Amino acid sequence: MEVKTRAPGKIILAGEHAVVHGSTAIAACIDLYTYVSLRSSLSENDDTLKLHLKDMELEFSWSIGRIKETLSHLGSPFPSTPTSCTIESIRCIAALVEEQNIPEAKIGLATGVSAFLWLYTSIQGFKPATVVVTSDLPLGAGLGSSAAFCVALSAALLGFSDSVSLDKKHQGWLTYGDSDLDLLNKWAFEGEKLIHGKPSGLDNTVSTYGKIIKFKSGSLTRIKSNMPLKMLITNTKVGRNTKALVAGVTERTFRHPDVMGSVFNAVDSISKELSVILESPALDDLSKTEKEEKLEELMEMNQGLLQCMGVSHASIETVLRTTLKYKLASKLTGAGGGGCVLTLLPSCRNSKEMSVNQQSENAYRNSHSTCLCKHSHLCSIFLYSVLCLLDYNYQCYQEQLLIK
Numbered sequence: 001m002e003v004k005t006r007a008p009g010k011i012i013l014a015g016e017h018a019v020v021h022g023s024t025a026i027a028a029c030i031d032l033y034t035y036v037s038l039r040s041s042l043s044e045n046d047d048t049l050k051l052h053l054k055d056m057e058l059e060f061s062w063s064i065g066r067i068k069e070t071l072s073h074l075g076s077p078f079p080s081t082p083t084s085c086t087i088e089s090i091r092c093i094a095a096l097v098e099e100q101n102i103p104e105a106k107i108g109l110a111t112g113v114s115a116f117l118w119l120y121t122s123i124q125g126f127k128p129a130t131v132v133v134t135s136d137l138p139l140g141a142g143l144g145s146s147a148a149f150c151v152a153l154s155a156a157l158l159g160f161s162d163s164v165s166l167d168k169k170h171q172g173w174l175t176y177g178d179s180d181l182d183l184l185n186k187w188a189f190e191g192e193k194l195i196h197g198k199p200s201g202l203d204n205t206v207s208t209y210g211k212i213i214k215f216k217s218g219s220l221t222r223i224k225s226n227m228p229l230k231m232l233i234t235n236t237k238v239g240r241n242t243k244a245l246v247a248g249v250t251e252r253t254f255r256h257p258d259v260m261g262s263v264f265n266a267v268d269s270i271s272k273e274l275s276v277i278l279e280s281p282a283l284d285d286l287s288k289t290e291k292e293e294k295l296e297e298l299m300e301m302n303q304g305l306l307q308c309m310g311v312s313h314a315s316i317e318t319v320l321r322t323t324l325k326y327k328l329a330s331k332l333t334g335a336g337g338g339g340c341v342l343t344l345l346p347s348c349r350n351s352k353e354m355s356v357n358q359q360s361e362n363a364y365r366n367s368h369s370t371c372l373c374k375h376s377h378l379c380s381i382f383l384y385s386v387l388c389l390l391d392y393n394y395q396c397y398q399e400q401l402l403i404k
């Protein structure tokens with residue numbers, strides 16, 4: 001039997017980091033996915049668990065005997081009871097990961113492989129299988145690659161187990177029901193914990209339920225918006241690690257609790273105002289322009305507060321300066337420290353101001369050519385960095401998690 005799943009990445013319109021400390025955040029899915037295929041062993045003699053990270057050209061393999069020897073004390077599987085990995089189990093899993101000798105240049109993947117082993121053994125137990133992972137998402141760039149990985153993996157593992165009610169004979173994509181989504185979101189959160197340290201749950205929740213959500217202290221509210229927004233996503237290509245950035249903000253909060261408390265409160269207000277704007281009807285072009293201008297201002301204010309938290313970066317500031325030349329507002333998205341920047345492309349701007357759109361679209365189309373890069377500072381940013389120009393209509397992006 002084979003199960004294939006996919007789960008989307010995300011952008012955060014407001015509230016990253018502050019959401020870890022209890023503030024409201026607004027996030028939406030994007031149409032870039034992580035895909036997982038889980039296939040049971042074809043031959044009786046094959047007694048191994050294989051993980052193939054196809055984009056990275058890495059293959060890992062453990063004998064089931066070795067996994068049992070290390071983890072059988074856990075009493076797995078327990079698919080219906082999402083459970084946190086204890087410090088002792090983290091140590092055991094780390095030993096299994098270390099044996100695989102991940103190349104130094106790709107050592108960041110070790111946490112993803114640990115999350116895989118925890119989710120696999122907890123949900124499937126000690127059965128041989130082959131798991132293949134591919135992704136449209138850049139890893140460690142703020143678009144929720146870790147969450148999409150954990151959600152797609154949990155979905156595949158649960159789809160394989162008897163703890164969710166799926167028509168196993170169905171051909172083609174299926175969508176999980178709400179109670180199954182709740183279960184898989186909880187498992188994905190446990191995987192995220194192994195990658196992020198102290199995640200808020202925002203990324204796995206938006207990847208699990210899809211569309212656009214408001215999220216605060218672990219609970220989500222779906223946002224109903226008829227307001228199409230065009231967002232440019234620029235990848236600075238500066239690598240960073242969400243776990244370290246989240247820990248840095250927490251340390252700053254210990255040093256300056258009152259100041260950071262005020263910063264988090266301000267972010268909470270920004271997210272709340274942003275959700276009201278998204279949900280209010282735009283009756284004509286004028287009110288749409290006003291709404292977009294307010295959104296731009298809120299994005300700029302959020303970016304200022306993210307700078308206060310210490311998670312901006314010179315590469316992010318360069319994108320901000322460049323887009324500002326064209327009167328476009330931007331903010332980092334995700335954990336910051338590099339990674340991706342969001343720019344709102346307003347629908348009602350004159351052509352001169354919007355020339356940045358044209359240039360970035362050109363850069364996107366020519367993204368394999370280097371000549372543009374040499375001739376234009378603007379394009380040198382966008383040439384290698386524009387990920388996708390999203391015609392970002394909340395009504396269109398209703399993709400939820402799908403299972404095949």
Ligand SMILES: Nc1ncnc2c1ncn2[C@@H]1O[C@H](COP(=O)(O)OP(=O)(O)OP(=O)(O)O)[C@@H](O)[C@H]1O
Pocket residue numbers: 034053108109110111112113133134135138139140141142143144145146147149195196203240241242243333334335336
């Ligand atoms: N397709 C994948 N295969 C294996 N591991 C993955 C995959 N996608 C993500 N990961 C794991 O997640 C890590 C990146 O997660 P991280 O949280 O740092 O960044 P992100 O999720 O892309 O950005 P953000 O959390 O800011 O949205 C990788 O180093 C790896 O351990």
Ligand SMILES: C[C@@](O)(CCO)CC(=O)[O-]
Pocket residue numbers: 012015016017018019020142144196198199200201202203242246333334335
């Ligand atoms: C930085 C953060 O707020 C978002 C990362 O995409 C971390 C989290 O919410 O878990």
Ligand SMILES: [Mg+2]
Pocket residue numbers: 144145146147196203242
């Ligand atoms: Mg992440």
